[in-house]
Amino acid sequence: MTxxxxxxxxxxxxTTRTAGIDGISAAGADPAxxxxxxxxxxxxxxxxxxxxxxxxxxxxxxxxxxxxxTRAVRDCLGFxxxxxxxxxxxxxxxxxVDVDAAPGADVREAVAxxxxxxxxxxxxxxxxxxxxxxxxxGETIPGGTTTAMGVLAALGERREVSSSLPExxxxxxxxxxxxxxxxxxxxxxxLAGQPTEAVRRMGDPVLATxxxxxxxxxxxxxxxxxxxxxxxxxxxxxxxxxxxxxxxALATTSFVADDESAGIRDLAAxxxxxxxxxxxxxxxxxxxxxxxxxxxxxxxxxxGMGGALALxxxxxxxxxxxxxxxxxxxDRVTETAEEPR
Amino acid sequence: MTxxxxxxxxxxxxTTRTAGIDGISAAGADPAxxxxxxxxxxxxxxxxxxxxxxxxxxxxxxxxxxxxxTRAVRDCLGFxxxxxxxxxxxxxxxxxVDVDAAPGADVREAVAxxxxxxxxxxxxxxxxxxxxxxxxxGETIPGGTTTAMGVLAALGERREVSSSLPExxxxxxxxxxxxxxxxxxxxxxxLAGQPTEAVRRMGDPVLATxxxxxxxxxxxxxxxxxxxxxxxxxxxxxxxxxxxxxxxALATTSFVADDESAGIRDLAAxxxxxxxxxxxxxxxxxxxxxxxxxxxxxxxxxxGMGGALALxxxxxxxxxxxxxxxxxxxDRVTETAEEPR
Numbered sequence: 001m002t003x004x005x006x007x008x009x010x011x012x013x014x015t016t017r018t019a020g021i022d023g024i025s026a027a028g029a030d031p032a033x034x035x036x037x038x039x040x041x042x043x044x045x046x047x048x049x050x051x052x053x054x055x056x057x058x059x060x061x062x063x064x065x066x067x068x069x070t071r072a073v074r075d076c077l078g079f080x081x082x083x084x085x086x087x088x089x090x091x092x093x094x095x096x097v098d099v100d101a102a103p104g105a106d107v108r109e110a111v112a113x114x115x116x117x118x119x120x121x122x123x124x125x126x127x128x129x130x131x132x133x134x135x136x137x138g139e140t141i142p143g144g145t146t147t148a149m150g151v152l153a154a155l156g157e158r159r160e161v162s163s164s165l166p167e168x169x170x171x172x173x174x175x176x177x178x179x180x181x182x183x184x185x186x187x188x189x190x191l192a193g194q195p196t197e198a199v200r201r202m203g204d205p206v207l208a209t210x211x212x213x214x215x216x217x218x219x220x221x222x223x224x225x226x227x228x229x230x231x232x233x234x235x236x237x238x239x240x241x242x243x244x245x246x247x248x249a250l251a252t253t254s255f256v257a258d259d260e261s262a263g264i265r266d267l268a269a270x271x272x273x274x275x276x277x278x279x280x281x282x283x284x285x286x287x288x289x290x291x292x293x294x295x296x297x298x299x300x301x302x303x304g305m306g307g308a309l310a311l312x313x314x315x316x317x318x319x320x321x322x323x324x325x326x327x328x329x330x331d332r333v334t335e336t337a338e339e340p341r
Numbered sequence: 342m343t344x345x346x347x348x349x350x351x352x353x354x355x356t357t358r359t360a361g362i363d364g365i366s367a368a369g370a371d372p373a374x375x376x377x378x379x380x381x382x383x384x385x386x387x388x389x390x391x392x393x394x395x396x397x398x399x400x401x402x403x404x405x406x407x408x409x410x411t412r413a414v415r416d417c418l419g420f421x422x423x424x425x426x427x428x429x430x431x432x433x434x435x436x437x438v439d440v441d442a443a444p445g446a447d448v449r450e451a452v453a454x455x456x457x458x459x460x461x462x463x464x465x466x467x468x469x470x471x472x473x474x475x476x477x478x479g480e481t482i483p484g485g486t487t488t489a490m491g492v493l494a495a496l497g498e499r500r501e502v503s504s505s506l507p508e509x510x511x512x513x514x515x516x517x518x519x520x521x522x523x524x525x526x527x528x529x530x531x532l533a534g535q536p537t538e539a540v541r542r543m544g545d546p547v548l549a550t551x552x553x554x555x556x557x558x559x560x561x562x563x564x565x566x567x568x569x570x571x572x573x574x575x576x577x578x579x580x581x582x583x584x585x586x587x588x589x590a591l592a593t594t595s596f597v598a599d600d601e602s603a604g605i606r607d608l609a610a611x612x613x614x615x616x617x618x619x620x621x622x623x624x625x626x627x628x629x630x631x632x633x634x635x636x637x638x639x640x641x642x643x644x645g646m647g648g649a650l651a652l653x654x655x656x657x658x659x660x661x662x663x664x665x666x667x668x669x670x671x672d673r674v675t676e677t678a679e680e681p682r
Contacts (some may be wrong), residue, residue, distance in 0.1 A: 046423075051470045078419070082387075082436045093467060095423045095436035126434060129392045 007311070008080045008132040009227075010213060011045055011304060012139050013038035013096070014087030016104035016112070016204040019143030021176060023169050034142045035103075039092035041067040041140040041303050042083045048075070049333045051093030056333050059164065063293030066302040067140070068333055069280065072325035073308035076317045080132075084123070084213070086141070087205030099123045099212070104204040107150045107180040113208055116200035120212040127216025134223040136251075136311065137213060138304020139231050141206040146173045148234035150180050150202030156189025157237045158270055160263035161230040166297035168261040177202070195238040207231070211238035218246045225249045226273070227307020229256035229300065233267045240271055247274060252306035254279035255294060278309035280326075281319040290330050291323070348652070349421045349473040350568075351554060352386055352645060353480050354379035354437070355428030357445035357453070357545040360484030362517060364510050375483045376444075380433035382408040382481040382644050383424045389416070390674045392434030397674050400505065404634030407643035408481070409674055410621065413666035414649035417658045421473075425464070425554070427482070428546030440464045440553070445545040448491045448521040454549055457541035461553040468557025475564040477592075477652065478554060479645020480572050482547040489575035491518045491543030497530025498578045499611055501604035502571040507638035509602040518543070536579040548572070552579035559587045566590045567614070568648020570597035570641065574608045581612055588615060593647035595620035596635060619650035621667075622660040631671050632664070 019025045019034050033055045040053035044067035050056055057065035074081075085096035087103045099122035104113050113119070127135065141147075145161040152159040159177070163169065181188065184201040191198040199208045214224050214235060224239075226232035229252045236248055250273040256264050257277040268275040282291035293299065312322050360366045360375050374396045381394035385408035391397055398406035415422075426437035428444045440463035445454050454460070468476065482488075486502040493500040500518070504510065522529065525542040532539040540549045555565050555576060565580075567573035570593045577589055591614040597605050598618040609616040623632035634640065653663050 047472050049472055051472065052467070084436075091439070093438060093470060095425075095438045097434060097436045098432070126393070129434060131388050131390055131392065 006132040007134045007136060008082065008130060009136045009138065009304060010082050010084055011042065012084045012086040012206045012209040013042045014101060014103065014141045014204065014206040014209065015089040016141060016143050016147055017106040018104065018146050018204065023172050024146055025142040025164060035089040037142050038140040039088055039090045041065055042092045042094035042096065044068060044071050044333060045081065045303060046083060046094040048329060052091055059298050061293065061298065062289060063298035064290050064330060064333065066299050066305040068290065068329045069305045069326055070303045070308040072322055072329045073312045075325045075329065076321050077312055077315055079311060084209055086209035097126065099126060099209055101205040101209055107147050107202055108176060108183055110183045111200060112147065112180065113200050113203055113205050116196050116203065116208045119205055119208040120196050123209045123212025124216035127213040128220045130217065132222060134225065135213065135217045136225045136227050136304060136307045137210050137232065137235065138227040138307055139206045139210060140303050141204055144204060144206060144231045146176055147202065147204035147207060148231040149173050150177045151198050151207055151234045152237055153177050153181060153188050154186055154191040154198040154202040155237050155241050156192045158263060158267050160261060160267065162256050162259050162262035162300055164299050164302065170261055193241050195241040199238065207234060207238065210235045214239050215242050215244055218244050225251055225307055227251050227304035228302065229264060229306065230262050230267065233264060233271065236271045236273050249274045249276065251276040251278065251310040253301050253309065255300035256306065259300060276310050278306060278313055280309055280322060285323050288327060290326065347473040348475040348477060349423065349471060350477045350479065350645060351423050351425055352383065353425045353427040353547045353550040354383045355442060355444065355482045355545065355547040355550065356430040357482060357484050357488055358447040359445065359487050359545065364513050365487055366483040366505060376430040378483050379481040380429055380431045382406055383433045383435035383437065385409060385412050385674060386422065386644060387424060387435040389670060393432055400639050402634065402639065403630060404639035405631050405671060405674065407640050407646040409631065409670045410646045410667055411644045411649040413663055413670045414653045416666045416670065417662050418653055418656055420652060425550055427550035438467065440467060440550055442546040442550055448488050448543055449517060449524055451524045452541060453488065453521065454541050454544055454546050457537050457544065457549045460546055460549040461537050464550045464553025465557035468554040469561045471558065473563060475566065476554065476558045477566045477568050477645060477648045478551050478573065478576065479568040479648060480547045480551060481644050482545055485545060485547060485572045487514045487517055488543065488545035488548060489572040490514050491521050492539050492548055492575045493578055494518050494522060494529045495527055495532040495539040495543040496578050496582050497533045499604060499608050501602060501608065503597050503600050503603035503641055505640050505643065511602055534582055536582040540579065548575060548579065551576045552583070555580050556583050556585055559585050566592050566648055568592050568645035569643065570605060570647065571603055571608065574605060574612065577612045577614050590615045590617060592617040592619065592651035594642050594650065596638070596641035597647065600641060617651045619647060619654055621650055621663060626664050629668060631667065
């Protein structure tokens with residue numbers, strides 16, 4: 001009996017205190033509510049709107065979380081999924097797989113992810129055991145592009161990273177990473193070939209989880225699609241520094257690919273990644289507040305948005321259908337936000 | 342815009358030390374592996390075969406867990422689902438929603454579920470918040486018919502219960518429940534109108550979780566289908582004793598309905614439940630080991646099997662298609678069992 005190849009979309013949701021540094025993240029209008037963002041994203045991803053979380057993640061200017069785009073694709077297409085608790089700090093109503101991850105510390109401390117080794121090992125075992133043919137990996141972690149830069153620096157890779165803000169605060173991120181390297185007693189490239197240690201010193205628990213899942217899946221001959229921008233490129237770097245030279249896909253959005261500060265094409269070339277860029281065609285619905293915000297450079301990527309768009313494209317779902325679904329998800333999510341909870 | 346009514350299948354998976362009493366449960370051939378059964382069931386339910394769990398749950402005579410039937414329906418039909426961690430004792434690779442439940446104690450102790458109140462409250466909130474139109478509730482907990490009998494006794498309801506064994510060890514269960522009532526200082530009916538206390542004294546964490554989910558869902562005007570046999574009837578009793586008189590469906594298998602020791606029809610009538618009985622027609626494939634075992638009276642129900650069959654029937658899926666899918670799931674699951682893990 002021939003079997004349909006099975007695809008599983010795994011979202012790693014976690015937190016790092018790095019997100020609390022002023023000016024680092026747009027993932028949540030109110031800094032006090034930032035730590036709820038990944039818990040809410042997991043709920044939108046799984047259910048279509050927040051369940052337990054008290055907030056709908058929006059940027060300071062009102063741009064909704066990319067979870068609404070990924071969910072819109074899911075409403076069109078349907079796909080199997082899991083959420084992995086990669087260090088959530090707040091409760092979520094979404095079902096999560098446990099890999100014993102804890103919230104990450106501020107990357108400016110000597111140790112950013114105390115449990116990196118254990119989380120990596122647990123995620124690697126899970127990646128080996130998942131009974132699928134293709135694993136699509138996405139992330140939600142506020143502050144994650146800064147820790148991605150930290151890991152790229154520790155590994156000695158090119159360290160341009162994207163941002164959820166229209167103006168990428170690259171100078172601030174560089175300062176933070178410099179402080180982190182110093183606190184860790186590291187020079188750039190000082191942890192080349194030591195991916196878990198690079199995460200422990202300079203990363204976040206989502207990077208530990210995703211690199212573990214990717215390495216485990218590759219060991220089990222499962223195809224891996226890294227669904228995201230520079231954070232997922234950092235995962236690719238960790239996989240390469242773990243000695244895996246398998247073919248590896250990176251599926252991101254046109255918003256990241258068009259962001260010159262992010263240098264995603266160069267990073268993908270350095271790491272021998274098969275890059276797919278999908279443009280959801282938001283210019284066709286420019287009057288919609290969510291699509292206008294993405295067109296203005298907000299959010300750009302996250303919650304596996306680029307990978308979800310690529311899955312839609314692969315399945316022959318028109319981007320116009322995705323945009324229609326996005327309008328519905330946006331209405332549902334913002335309606336939730338206005339109800340008393 | 343009109344919306345398709347959304348159905349969500351929620352499986353509560355937990356443990357009680359009551360299952361360790363000699364002769365009580367068939368859910369797992371090896372008593373030492375019994376505590377893995379709900380973790381493995383959750384994996385089969387979510388992925389189609391065990392992932393992290395070291396065992397495939399089979400009865401002493403080789404009858405596979407009803408999770409394979411529910412999964413077979415899922416392979417035919419597709420439905421949204423969550424697993425709720427209702428006191429798992431072993432790790433599971435399935436994603437789970439956390440309601441802060443812990444494994445239950447032996448029902449012969451004074452307190453069987455120390456955290457019944459908190460688990461009920463958390464599950465009730467989750468039940469209120471799940472954004473669905475219909476919630477289908479199933480269970481996996483070895484020893485669960487004995488704790489169901491305990492709760493029915495404490496509430497003063499009819500206390501015939503089903504069994505996963507062909508010969509229902511009713512005398513043993515009655516002795517256990519009598520010892521439990523005595524240890525709790527209770528007469529039968531002593532906790533009528535006090536459902537959470539009845540669970541705390543005489544139940545298990547799955548009953549706390551499912552009664553909370555059901556009450557919360559009803560409060561939010563969500564339809565509730567109790568997918569199972571006497572354990573789910575005990576959940577219905579808890580809902581009634583919590584003062585909810587809403588219409589409430591119980592969907593079970595012909596194997597439970599045909600079990601005279603279980604008295605499911607009388608229990609359903611007592612509790613004003615809308616009873617659906619679905620016969621998967623296993624006599625058509627009598628040479629298959631799994632279907633032959635169910636025909637011989639093993640397992641009978643569990644992991645929402647009766648509710649899953651009812652969903653298939655409602656969707657116009659032929660039972661012949663379900664049986665074909667069952668053969669595939671059985672092969673996949675037993676193949677897993679033979680691989681070194």
